[in-house]
Amino acid sequence: xxxxxxxxxxxxxxxxxxxxxxxxxxxxxxxxxxxxxxxxxxxxxxxxxxxxxxxxxxxxxxxxxxxxxxxxxxxxxxxxxxxxxxxxxxxxxxxxxxxxxxxxxxxxxxxxxxxxxxxxxxxxxxxxxxxxxxxxxxxxxxxxxxxxxxxxxxxxxxxxxxxxxxx
Numbered sequence: 001x002x003x004x005x006x007x008x009x010x011x012x013x014x015x016x017x018x019x020x021x022x023x024x025x026x027x028x029x030x031x032x033x034x035x036x037x038x039x040x041x042x043x044x045x046x047x048x049x050x051x052x053x054x055x056x057x058x059x060x061x062x063x064x065x066x067x068x069x070x071x072x073x074x075x076x077x078x079x080x081x082x083x084x085x086x087x088x089x090x091x092x093x094x095x096x097x098x099x100x101x102x103x104x105x106x107x108x109x110x111x112x113x114x115x116x117x118x119x120x121x122x123x124x125x126x127x128x129x130x131x132x133x134x135x136x137x138x139x140x141x142x143x144x145x146x147x148x149x150x151x152x153x154x155x156x157x158x159x160x161x162x163x164x165x166x167x
Contacts, residue, residue: 023109087129
């Protein structure tokens with residue numbers, strides 16, 4: 001059973017946990033997720049397409065990310081998520097933490113913080129090992145191409161993370 005830490009409004013652990021996707025949070029409680037923007041030095045970003053079996057936003061484009069497990073630190077989680085979803089180990093790459101945003105969903109039990117990271121490194125397409133249960137393909141896209149996908153309404157979280165594509 002996967003457990004997530006519960007955080008307060010200051011993004012501090014409360015010492016309590018919740019089961020994955022058990023939307024039981026009070027309006028002043030949060031869980032923590034991470035997003036890892038992966039970039040090559042040529043200015044292209046690695047984006048992946050969500051499998052069509054996803055309950056939410058099937059077929060949409062995104063960057064790697066997911067929930068931080070109970071006891072796990074944000075940086076550990078984003079490295080784990082990128083590795084699981086793409087096969088890339090971004091440890092030692094340039095970049096790191098950029099910013100945090102949060103979402104309030106009053107009465108729904110699903111409030112969350114999102115720590116956004118950007119990692120820049122050299123990798124080849126042959127190094128990619130996509131997680132088949134999560135992804136249905138990838139692109140190496142320029143920032144303007146990602147913005148275009150967002151304008152089509154098929155890129156997750158773009159409005160919240162668009163500054164991560166600027167450098």
